[in-house]
Amino acid sequence: MRKVWAGVVLGLLLVAGCDRGSHPHEIGIPAPQFTVSDGVQTIDLSKYRGHVVVLNLWATWCPPCLDELPSLIKLQQQMPNITVLAVSQDEDDAVYRRFLVQHHIDFTTVRDPSTRINHLYGTLQIPESYVIDKNGxxxxxxxxxxDWTSPEIMNYLKDLAS
Known part of the structure; x- marks a missing residue:
């Protein structure tokens, strides 16, 4: 009987994890609007209506976030008509600011240590990114x-922006 219950619990856990799959329930709905400010930078998502936005949820202490960072920088440089907006959940402002300078981050990023934006989008693990079309x-x-500079992603974004 224990093996049956263990199997049921394992099955439920696997099904629960499926929400992070390729067809989440967020696709095709309006992006939750937000304004977040860290005292230096402010992002008001509504001001980007009419633009394709890549909303990246990240942190400086997250190894996978750091892995994708160079390609996000290149994406913004190679496709200036795509707006990269990043929301970091870093708590230490000094570490965060130093990181931005050291890594030459040239897209818009703001610190949200409360993780309010992550919760608004249902993001539990980072990095996660949302592509938001011109209509929001x-x-x-x-x-x-x-790899934000992969041909598949670049072509997808180019088509969305046209």
Missing amino acids: MIRRKFVSAQ
């Missing part, structure tokens, strides 16, 4: 580190 609709969700 979530079109795609990326889970874990991505």
Whole structure:
């Protein structure tokens, strides 16, 4: 009987984890609007209506986040018509600011130590990114580190921006 219950619990855990899959329930709905400020930078998502946005949820202490960071920088440089917005859950402002300078982060990023934006989007693990179209609709969700300069992603974003 214990093995049956263990199997049931394992099955439920696997099913619960499926929400981070390739077709989450967030696709095709309006992106939750937010304004967040860390005293230096402010992001008001509503001001980006009319632009394709890549909303990246990250932190400086997250190894997969750091893995994808160079390609996010290149994406912003190679496709200036795509807006990269990043929301970090770093708690230490000095460490965060030093990191931005050391890594030459040139896209818009803001610190949200309360993780309010992560909760608003249902993000429990980082990195996660949302592609938001010109009309403010979530079109795609990326889970874990991505190569943002891969032909598949670049072509997808180019098509969305046209």
